Amino acid sequence: MTDTKPKVVRRLGDVVFANLAFFAGVSILATLATVAAFLFAQSVPAFTGPPIDAASEGFFSYVLPFVFGTVYASVIGLAIATPLAIGIALYISHFANRKFAQVLGYAVDLLAAIPSVVYGLWGILVLAPFLSPTFNWLNENLGWIPIFAGQVSATGRTMLTVGIVLAIMVLPIMAALIREIFLQTPRLHEEAALALGATRWEMIKMAVLPFGRPGIISAAMLGLGRALGETMAVAMVLSPAAVVSFAVLTSTNSNTIAANIALQFPEAGGNYTNLLIATGLVLFAITMVVNMIARWVISRRAEFSGAN
């Protein structure tokens, strides 16, 4: 009896599940690393190989309009979707009666299930013609604001249309997530606000929204992720030009990275393919930066998060 160390009991079930969970976690990182490695390896020839006609002025001037288009379209989409998603989530979680809230919840979830090709078609055939008169009105009356200036597109297939299509695409996932967060608001905090004499809206401002803030940011980031990577709807709606322009109503619009890859890839050969993959790498980097910013924003007020 020299060794007094307590014997650690190892149960088969614990070992199996611990390892399963470990591999699941590692496989995420491995997948990410593999994708990053692929993008890096395949991008190199675009810089080392013979010059490419499409990017005669160098890679960065080639990719810049696409980066701009990607971020711009996503930001427009998100700017429209976030307030709407918060509104829908609030309505479902705190205002609608339970039956109607359920129906509405299903409807929102259904929107998420529609493939993006359908959204693209809908954008071209329904939304663009429908919005065209509104665009003219905006241009005539608010044309002094730079983003509404310029020659209005006759087809309605503009950056703003893309932004709206993207907003509708990311809305369901955002609304569903935010709704869940809002439903988690501790009853205790809601009652604290009400007992102080808060009206329903004041209660929401005091208890629900601050509590849901990190969740709203996370939801927005997920939505942004989807918008940044969205291919088909953008490729179908926009007739792209290699420009950087903030005007959202004109027919000259910068394309997004993802849509550009989808449009060019079938005809690309040689190191043009590598060039497209390099733009994919840029998209990868944008997504990562955006997510890191979001993490930082959330962690900045972690001690006030209510998670304690």
Place this chain on the structure above:
Amino acid sequence: MSKRIELKSLDVYYKAFLAVEDVSMVIEPKAITAFIGPSGCGKSTLIRTLNRMHEVIPGARVEGQLLMDGEDVYGPDVDPVRVRRQVGMVFQRPNPFPTMSIKDNVLSGYKLNNSRMSKAEAEEITEKALVGANLWNEVKDRLEKPGSGLSGGQQQRLCIARAIAVEPDVILMDEPTSALDPISTAAIEDLAVELKEHFTVVIVTHNMQQASRISDMTAFFNIAGSGLPGKLIEYDKTEKVFSNPTEQQTEDYVSGRFG
């Protein structure tokens, strides 16, 4: 400010279920009134009718009359939001807003009425309320820190500070110490006794020693069985209820023979 509350044959319902039946009593100002009784007897339900928090639950309603200094709290044109601004409430578990600093917590109720206040005014109100809640010395150097970083007892006193910052007429406490350790409990009890100098205090408690220690009046509630409504059995001066109750049920309960 301190108001007299008069309940006249008050029935409290959850949808069709009668939870509390036919309560008539007068709650005196500048005194502590304790509601005691076994679990499920409706004392928490009843206290929530005093600031119209009961009706926050869908289908909950009240019949009968509730007068506060003669004014009908359930009158047709009375806004429940107004009522709640005059009647502060402290809950069973401390519930400071986790997303707010200590100072913002104290001011949260006050801000509802006065959206604009000067910095000096805000500081004055914060200090006054925290001093009133016996918390000032412990938190005066960390007013900008989150309220959720305090201990349970401190959080509960922060909630009391939040309630008294708006200078209500009545303070309701729904088992305010049931989640606290004995030392924090003693601090809250001392505070309750100080609060009755200015407010009408109503406290629901499971702890009979607590009721006998701090309250001036005690109301004993009981139910005949599950699914039946809670009733006010006896309401009298605290010494009377604990030493020489009129009803056998009360005697059984306060002497620990059941419940």
